[in-house]
Amino acid sequence: MSETIDAAVKSLNEKLEGNEFNGTAKFVIEGEGAVMVDNAGARAGDDEADVTLTADAETFHAIMTNDLDPTAAFMTGKLSVDGDMGMAMQLGSALS
Template identity: 90%
Template sequence: MSDTIDAAVKSLNEKLDGKDFNGTAKFVIEGEGAIMVDDAGARAGDDEADVTLTADAETFQSILEGDLDPTAAFMTGKLSVDGDMGMAMQLGSALS
């Protein structure tokens, strides 16, 4: 597992602490690996998910740091979403 994935898992767990997320999401960080998010939190993994969000490491880092809104990243083509768009919006709200 890469340092990028380790750092992202830690950051996601901090952001999602105490927030409800009903479903499964997968973040694919190009060239680094994948992170699963469900009601138990975030962890490294590449399982099936209700929604898959794909971005490069720089875009993902900007979203986690709050410098880039997930919706803006999607609208500008920096973040691709495959699957349940409602769940992607729910996750985007939790990360803001």
């Protein structure tokens, strides 16, 4: 597992602590791997999900550090979403 994926799992778990997310999401970090998010938290993995969000490592890092709003990343094409858009919005709210 890459350091980027390890850091992503840690960051997502910190952001999701105390927030409820009912579904499954997958963050694909281009060139690094994937992180699964569900009601149990975040973990490295590449399973089926309700929604898949794909971005490069720089964009993902900017979202995790609140330097880039997930909606803005999507609107500018830096973040692609495949699957349940409502689930993506729920996850974006949980991460804010």
